[in-house]
Amino acid sequence: MNKKKQVERWSPWILMVAIVIVWEVICSGFGVSEFIFPSPSRIWEQTLEHSATIMGHAWRTFWVTMAGFGIAIVVGVLLGFLIGSSRLAYAAIYPLMTAFNALPKAAFVPILVVWFGIGAGPAILTAFLICFFPITVNIATGLATLEPELEDVLRVLGAKRWDVLMKVGLPRSLPYFYGSLKVAITLAFVGTTVSEMTAANEGIGYLLISAGSSMQMGLAFSGLLVVGIMAMLMYELFSWIEKHTTAWAHRGSQG
Numbered sequence: 001m002n003k004k005k006q007v008e009r010w011s012p013w014i015l016m017v018a019i020v021i022v023w024e025v026i027c028s029g030f031g032v033s034e035f036i037f038p039s040p041s042r043i044w045e046q047t048l049e050h051s052a053t054i055m056g057h058a059w060r061t062f063w064v065t066m067a068g069f070g071i072a073i074v075v076g077v078l079l080g081f082l083i084g085s086s087r088l089a090y091a092a093i094y095p096l097m098t099a100f101n102a103l104p105k106a107a108f109v110p111i112l113v114v115w116f117g118i119g120a121g122p123a124i125l126t127a128f129l130i131c132f133f134p135i136t137v138n139i140a141t142g143l144a145t146l147e148p149e150l151e152d153v154l155r156v157l158g159a160k161r162w163d164v165l166m167k168v169g170l171p172r173s174l175p176y177f178y179g180s181l182k183v184a185i186t187l188a189f190v191g192t193t194v195s196e197m198t199a200a201n202e203g204i205g206y207l208l209i210s211a212g213s214s215m216q217m218g219l220a221f222s223g224l225l226v227v228g229i230m231a232m233l234m235y236e237l238f239s240w241i242e243k244h245t246t247a248w249a250h251r252g253s254q255g
Helices: 003-029 040-049 051-085 087-101 105-116 120-144 148-156 161-199 204-213 217-245
Strands: none
Touching (some): 040 217, 051 087, 051 217, 087 120, 204 217
């Protein structure tokens, strides 16, 4: 591994350590109250002190997020395939989806509570609502931007529309698909946490509200840290899968 690759590999960790050091120095040097802005050392102390509680809430947030995310993948892929493979569907559905995506998903939480009650239901659906759009759009884009010349050649060779979509369109859409997964998973955690803040008695969102109301800001920051770590790990997982399944699409970036 050459020097450039090593720098790229370690650069996120170096930046993170630098931010933590500066953060700690500012809090200690200026005597910032932990009730206003806790230092990294205080956050770490409260993380260890409440580790069992945090992990319990984190597990709840994780499986709820993955449930909503899984539904979003199924719906997003099917809807994206429909929109991308049909000009009529694209013209009819895409504008409506764009308008729907502009609606603040937090506004749906009270409605979902009325329909499904307090618990996992609203959180799963909020995660789904906030993250299925990127998946749909990217799948549709991958199919809709298939080169007309390539499609014409395949049709001349006897391929039917379905063959073109399944054997050329879908593989070509894989880089778009993985890109959308990396965006959608972070949004899914946002949706779950927002819903848990108002419509749950478990989860990191609920922990944030409880910690804030009791002025345990270190604990609140611990919850935020855990959500960030879970999102980052899932992002890296999809990056790894993408790298090992669509290397052909990224060969130009090697070096």
